[in-house]
Amino acid sequence: METESSLNTGTYIHFESAITVNTTVATEREMRITNMVKPILSAEVHDALVMFSTWTGFFATVVGMFSNALVIVTYAKVGFSDTINISYSALGISDLSTSVFRCWGTMCYILVLTNTKVPFDPLSVGITTSFFPGQGFEKTTAFLTAFIALERCLCVQFPLHVKRIVTKKITVTSIVIIFVFTFAPSNLIHMVYPFKFVYSPAQNRTILAMIPLQTPLRYIIQRALLAYYGTVLHFTALIVVWICTVFLAVGLKRTAKIRKDKFKNTSAQQDTQRGRRVIKTVFLLAVTYLACSTPIAATMLVPHFVPEFDSTRSLARISAVSHLLSGVMNQINSNTNLFIFLYMGSKFRETFLRLFGKKSPIKPGLYS
Template sequence: MDATVNACIGSDRLFDSPTTMNASVAIESEMKWISGMRPILSEEDFFTWMSLIIYVTLFVALIGIISNLLVIITCARIGFSETINISYLALGIADLMASATRFYGSIFLLFEITTTKVHFDPRTVSSVVAFLPSQGFEKTAAFITAFIALERCLCVQFPLHVKTIVTKRKTIFSNVIIYIFAFGPSNLIHMVYRFKWVYNATQNRTVLAIDQSETRLRYILARALYAYYGTILNFTALIVVWICTVYLVLGLKRKAVARKENFKTSFIKDNKQKDLQVIKTVFLLAVTYLVCSIPTAITLLVPQFVPEFGSTRALARISRVSYMISGLMMQVNSCTNFFIFLYMGSRFRKALITLFKRH
């Protein structure tokens, strides 16, 4: 596969996103090869890894679409008498959209590596219509996970007052605010980038692409979005979930004796067991998010200590593959919530079984 196809796989630097396709690094490295340095990953191995990750991402994203549709339908059937179900529904919607955008974004990349002739430029179009929105939805899901974990921490700390602290109205308002601040900014890119017909030398025809002529406003906005999604939102959600997860573990241990003393009637016991089950579910959601976020955190931190990472011929392909794996792991996080609900939630299982029995 020639260098032209290699360059086409990546996205333009202005569209970079830390957990998807920071592939412009690979493009620039091809332009600025350092003499005497050989790539650690051969071209053949590079495209093998790329193909494997793309196909796996497509499979995982498809599972995410199906599973999160089931989460949304099942949560709607259970109802929203409890505030936690409102957040579960919001989480399911965010994960569904993250899976959908990453699914068709991966199809665009598949067009590139298979040199399929299409009437648009998959590299630039996918960056705007797929991977940047995917970033927004993934960060939305991350902050909803953080909100759910924080809500459970309040339940542990203030068990008698949590109903007044966390109300339905406050829960709906909080989730809407999360969507606005986590997903909303990803749409700003449409203010400065426009679709236009350009000549594609590889396909020898005119295709639909994104106008990449650089202006100061475009550069500032693209850098701001990269910093916002790659650093601010990413590490803020990570830190909040870490703190809440640790607090949940410590809080459960601290209140274990108190729970046993309060198990005086079967009614109280059932309620306590139910609360404990919800806390365990939230704990699994938080831990899953933390585990899946580790590759993203590493790929964001490594360039701070190894500036050559992705900026030289020797490391560019490794950098590209690492970003692809980071995106895949975030997609894994988007499709696991259904299985956690299915394993931990008795009401969820019953509602799901009833749904399938009716159909």
């Protein structure tokens, strides 16, 4: 068993990133911050907000795990005759995985806040086993949302040819590619941050911790991953969803006009209404994603325009709290799918209620 002479939690590991939640490190930097400039947010308010955000995030992740598990089971019962159901199921898998990793990371952080003695270092273990994998699945959710929105945009623009453009094979292939390119790179962090057993003076025993390699490769991989997930993937998905949301809004108006002016027979009206409901569902998913993901994008951009937002300046505590609250907002995005599908999809709603031996109190609609 390999041991080290001591373990200094929170100082031997540091990620230079605007998206890293450094609230524990902020506590250790208290003297440095005070000596440089007086923080605007008081320590008492900061600690209260950190505790509130942490526990809120924990309960949100638990809700996310259960709700997305129900989404996956329900769509497995509904079937995958429609390509959109395949995309919805993949979104549920991604959000479930995100919730699991976030839940584990929040539990590790709670162990740090409560100073609980466990046989591992919660901060370092949590960062490598939760933060980076969680980022991977978070961006998977983002790109799946973008893919679903783009698919519906194609349906609006090319209604007569979309079935040839978006086939089951293309849908499945696209989903697999998204998972590979968004989640797989997050595992590179384990190459330069291996786990080792180290001696903890505070616990007077050997515990498991993540010890970074002191090599140039470590900084290259670390900074590359943070740039890849924090900038490239995040803003690419955000921009695509914004653009597609605008097109979907226009498409909703167009389908409403077509249904009103052109279709007289019942079959055509049903097809148009069904397509409109699908567009509405995707539109709600896109708007929810934008509402929940824009705050974290703002927290990453603000330091470039307001230097005081840096983690060692007057707005350090506000920066730390804003990252935590943004993380809670991201988790809320993962929790809303079930409720959107229940509200918009009659077939999903009926299948969901049958899982619990109930019948839908709402008259079945035309959307499947």
